Amino acid sequence: MKDIAQRAGVSESAVSFALNGRPGVSEVTRDRVRRVAEQLGWRPSTAARQLSGEGAATVGFVLARPADTLGVDSFFLQLVSGIQEVLAERHLGLLFQVVEDVTDECAVYRRWWAEHRVDGVLVVDPRTDDPRPGLLDELGLPAVVIGGAPDERHPGLSTVWADDAGAMASVVDELYRLGHRRIVHIAGLPGLAHTERRVRTLRAEAERRGLTEVESVTTDYSDAEGAAVTRRVLGRPAPPTALIYDNDVMAVAGMTTAAELGFSVPADVSVVAWEDSALCRMVRPWLSALSRDSVEFGRTAARELTALLDGGPARTVRVPVPQVIVRESTGAARRA
Amino acid sequence: MKDIAQRAGVSESAVSFALNGRPGVSEVTRDRVRRVAEQLGWRPSTAARQLSGEGAATVGFVLARPADTLGVDSFFLQLVSGIQEVLAERHLGLLFQVVEDVTDECAVYRRWWAEHRVDGVLVVDPRTDDPRPGLLDELGLPAVVIGGAPDERHPGLSTVWADDAGAMASVVDELYRLGHRRIVHIAGLPGLAHTERRVRTLRAEAERRGLTEVESVTTDYSDAEGAAVTRRVLGRPAPPTALIYDNDVMAVAGMTTAAELGFSVPADVSVVAWEDSALCRMVRPWLSALSRDSVEFGRTAARELTALLDGGPARTVRVPVPQVIVRESTGAARRA
DNA sequence: TAGTTGGGGTCAATCCATTGACTTCCCCGG
DNA sequence: CCGGGGAAGTCAATGGATTGACCCCAACTA
Structure with a gap:
């Protein structure tokens, strides 16, 4: 200058x-x-700008996943690319970090906050009993929780969420209509808020319809567990006639396993994947899936964060309910 | 303070x-x-630190991919998680950006450099005739090229690479041993340096062995193109007996397509995937694949970059040659 | 003509950590 | 008893952009 x-x-x-x-x-x-x-x-040098009161022109994004769980997951890259699209317009940088668990994640937030490295953060994979919203609220770090349920306790945080409950209800509806009465939901990680929402909704829907042979089994999202659980439930005397998997990876692994066990999809067992991706059309039969626009999800979250950074009020935004895309892996239940 | x-x-x-x-x-x-x-x-406030001569304590990573191509790709997340592991030890942040193409990528480097936002960058997907090394050299921004061939023209840059040529040679070797004489390589994006290396090596190996019905077809890495090319080449009067796919996604899509066309794998056609991931064990038959440790690849790259930041000399490091993992999708060629 | 106003600029402080130059004070040797 | 030297600190400048306080002058007003 x-x-x-x-x-x-x-x-x-x-x-x-x-x-x-x-x-x-x-x-x-x-x-x-x-x-x-x-x-x-x-x-302008961002450092100098920052010193004189402007922000860091950066937002943070932490992914808390054990290194080996980061596998074939289309969701995050898509989410991030949506986020970027919005941030790039405003020349905001994205500081990205992968850590092992939520405790480490909190430590990262603390550090970023103390070092003034970021103006705000995007939080993913909210959990039941999550320490992060409290921490961020306390630090006064603007944050958007992605995929969380609306939470009154932390009015400082924005939330962007998809209506898992509604989606689950529509899946059950569809399966029920097709005559399915024995349904197993191969869920994701137990602590996650959206896992809990799905599990709860499934139970509620089952009760409402008087179905007794409906259950959720939590897993770690890996193909290995997806396959293992599938093998176990299909080995029962009265195996389920429909399987709902909480991600595409497990759905594919599960469907392959079912085929190996001599179950024909969808004649013997229907399969639904919670997350539509190229994977779902790479296997035969094509997987019926719940589809949502992850890129748009990311855009929405980033927009909420920039609004927050501009001094706007915290909001709770619901993105469209995921839609069931019926392909080849779902069909009428075989008569008992 | x-x-x-x-x-x-x-x-x-x-x-x-x-x-x-x-x-x-x-x-x-x-x-x-x-x-x-x-x-x-x-x-310490990073901004203040930076102003007084220390670096930004941040390294940059740009992914130049059209948003819709970022699909099911395990490689990048693994690479990034390896990178993080090393960076986290030194409390270095990772500034991440997704852009449309290499031109935009160069613009991002320029901006980062002018704003002093990063101390160095990691460059992926090097191309033949790549403008990036030249630019980075000119800007004097420390950089590590991931997956590039050693390049004498830019002595300022470090390079971390896998020996694609060696790996391709070993794949051809294996297939030749099994009796395959008609081989099609469904390659990745034409401009990429490693695509070119693989294509060149395949041609050289074919010539060395006097094989005339061996070729490479470039694609965009998508499942759609993988399937399309597979359909085309298997439709020929004398279809190939072995297919080498440049990533796991295309391999799966291709194998599914082959099955649809009535080809049995591996009896009628063998399939090899260049990139081992959970995907390869999620389909039947299990995919034979070239396996490398992407996380370690990331760690190595990050280590080279930190060395460079510490004032060390630029180096060229070769990571272990990817190994062929023989599973179920490869077998002896059917007698003509 | 004296006084007011506002457009167009300048000065210097501020943000926070680092660092070269300098000051104190104590201990030791001669 | 004095001077040299080193350990322990302090002072003030530095880096780059922002900003509140102030200044100057032309034009307009009473």
């Missing part, structure tokens, strides 16, 4: 005013300064 | 010395200062 000031024959303040579009300089000067800046390829 | 200085009854300089382990303060004072700092939960 000193350079620019010199070459344009004005003070540094004038340069600052000119470049930030604030009054205090004539249009002529402004133009001159702009041209010099352009010519010099000048960009 | 002012706070700490006050409470510990010393000057700010003393605090700085104490906390950074430099001489100039007594052990007693140092301890006192440390305790006060700890108690206050103090962490």
Whole structure:
């Protein structure tokens, strides 16, 4: 800036005013300064900006997953790419970190906060009894919880969520209509808020319809557990006629396992994947799946965060209910 | 820091010395200062640090992919998680950005450089005729090229690469041994350096053995193109007896397509995937695949970058040659 | 003509940590 | 008893952008 000031024959303040579009300089000067800046390829140093009160121009994103669980998961990359789209417009950077568990994640937030490294964060995989919203609220770090249920206890945080309950209800509805009465839900990680929501809803729906042979089994989302649970439940004397998997990976693994056990899909057992991705169309029969727009999900979350950074109020936004895409893996239940 | 200085009854300089382990303060004072700092939960502001000459304590990572191509790809998340592991030890942040193409990527580097946002970057998906190494060299931004071939033109950059040529040779070797003479390689994006290396090696190996019905077809890595190409080549009068796919996604899509066309795997056609992941064991028959440790790949790259940041010399490091994991999708060629 | 006003700028402080130059004070040797 | 030297600290400048306080002058008003 000193350079620019010199070459344009004005003070540094004038340069600052000119470049930030604030009054205090004539249009002529402004133009001159702009041209010099352009010519010099000048960009404000984020560090200096930050020191003088502006934010860090960065938002944080932590993924708490044991390294080996990060496998074939289309959801996160899509989410992140949606987030980026919005952040890029405002020239906000995304500081990304992978950690082992939520405790480490909290430590990261604390550090980022103390170091003033980020202006806000995006939180994923909310849990029942999650320490993160409390921490972020306490630190006063703007945050958007992605996939959480609305939470009154932390009015400082925004929430963006999909209506898992509604989606689960519609899946059960569909399966019930097809005549399925024995349904097993191969769920994801037990502590996660959306797992709990799905499990609860399934139970409620079953009760409402008087179904007794409906249950959820939690897993770690891995293909291995998906296959193992499938093998176990299909080995029962009265095996389920429909399986709902909480992600695409387990659904594929499960369907393969079913085939190995001599079950034909969908004649003997119907399969639904909770998450639509290329995977679902890479196997035969094509997997029926719950589809949502993860990229748009990311965009929405990022938009909420920027709104928060602009001083807007915390909000709770619901994205469209995931839709059941019926393909080939679901069909009428075989008569008992 | 002012706070700490006050409470510990010393000057700010003393605090700085104490906390950074430099001489100039007594052990007693140092301890006192440390305790006060700890108690206050103090962490140096990265911005201020950066202004006084230290780096940004951040490295950049840009992924140039059209949003819709980011699909089911285990490689990047694994790579990133390996990178993180090493960076986290040194408390270095990872600034992550997704862009559309290499041109945008270069713009991002320029911006980061001008804003002093990153101390170095990790470059992935090097291409033939890649503008990035030149740019980074010119900017003097420390960089590690991941997956590039050694490149003498830019002595400032480190390179971490896997020996694709060696791996391709071993795959061809294996297939040849099994009696395959008509081989099609469903390759990745044409401009990528490793695609070119694989294609070239395949041609060389074919020539060496006098095979005339061997070829590579480039694609965009998507399941759709993988399936389409498979359909096309298997529809020929003399279809190939072995298919090599440049990623797991296309391999699965291709194998499914082959099955639909009435080809039995591996009896009629053998399939090899270049990238081992859970996917390969989620389909039947299990996919034979080239396996490499992507997490370790990431760790190595990050280590090279930190070495570079410490002022070390640029180096070229080769990670172990990917190994062929023979599963069920490869077998002896059917007699002509 | 004296006084007011506002557009166009400048000055200097501020944010926070680091660091080279300098000051104190104590201990030891001569 | 004095001077040299080293340990322990302090002072103030530095880096880059922002910003509240102030200044100057031309034009307009009473």
